[in-house]
Amino acid sequence: MNQFPMTAHGAALLREELEQLKTVKRPAIIEAIAEAREHGDLKENAEYHAAREEQGFCEGRIQEIEGKLSNAQIIDVTKIPNHGKVIFGSTVTILNTETDAEVTYRIVGDDEADIKKNQISVNSPIARGLIAKSVDDVAVIKTPGGEVEFEILEVQYV
Structure with missing residues (x-):
C-alpha cells in the first residue's frame, strides 16, 4: 500500500x-x-x-x-530542524534570475495544491526542481516556455 x-x-x-x-x-x-x-x-x-x-x-x-x-x-515540517534545505512541506521563496520576479511557494501533497494560495504539488515540475536544494542554490526548472533559472532566497519550515 x-x-x-x-x-x-x-x-x-x-x-x-x-x-x-x-x-x-x-x-x-x-x-x-x-x-x-x-x-x-x-x-x-x-x-x-x-x-x-x-x-x-x-x-x-x-x-x-x-x-x-x-x-x-x-x-509536520515545524518539528524538523531547518538546515535551509527544500523539503516536502517547506515554504520556499525563489527569484526568477531573468525577470527578478520573486515568488513564495509552499510544497504540499497533490490534494492540498492550490496555486491561488501559492501551494504547489510536490509532484509539480517546480517543486521537483526545488526539492533537496538549499538557500542560495540555483534550480533550473523546465517550463513550457523553456528552462528557467530560480535562485532560492529563503526556506521556511512553518
Missing part, C-alpha cells in the same frame, strides 16, 4: 471536513430523505431522489477522505 505525503495542516483540514460530513451533513440528508418519503409516491418524488443522490455524494466523499487519511504519511 502506497503512502502519500500530506502536511499536518492538510490532514487537519481533511479531518475537519470529515467531522462536518459525519455530524452535520449526513444527519441533515437522512432527515431530508425521511421528510421526502412522507410526501408519498417515491417514483415521481424529486426531493427524495435529490436527497438520495446527495447522500451518495456525501458517503462517497466520506469514504474518499477516510481512504486518504489512512494512506497519508503526515509530515
Whole structure:
C-alpha cells in the first residue's frame, strides 16, 4: 500500500471536513430523505431522489477522505530542524534570475495544491526542481516556455 505525503495542516483540514460530513451533513440528508418519503409516491418524488443522490455524494466523499487519511504519511515540517534545505512541506521563496520576479511557494501533497494560495504539488515540475536544494542554490526548472533559472532566497519550515 502506497503512502502519500500530506502536511499536518492538510490532514487537519481533511479531518475537519470529515467531522462536518459525519455530524452535520449526513444527519441533515437522512432527515431530508425521511421528510421526502412522507410526501408519498417515491417514483415521481424529486426531493427524495435529490436527497438520495446527495447522500451518495456525501458517503462517497466520506469514504474518499477516510481512504486518504489512512494512506497519508503526515509530515509536520515545524518539528524538523531547518538546515535551509527544500523539503516536502517547506515554504520556499525563489527569484526568477531573468525577470527578478520573486515568488513564495509552499510544497504540499497533490490534494492540498492550490496555486491561488501559492501551494504547489510536490509532484509539480517546480517543486521537483526545488526539492533537496538549499538557500542560495540555483534550480533550473523546465517550463513550457523553456528552462528557467530560480535562485532560492529563503526556506521556511512553518
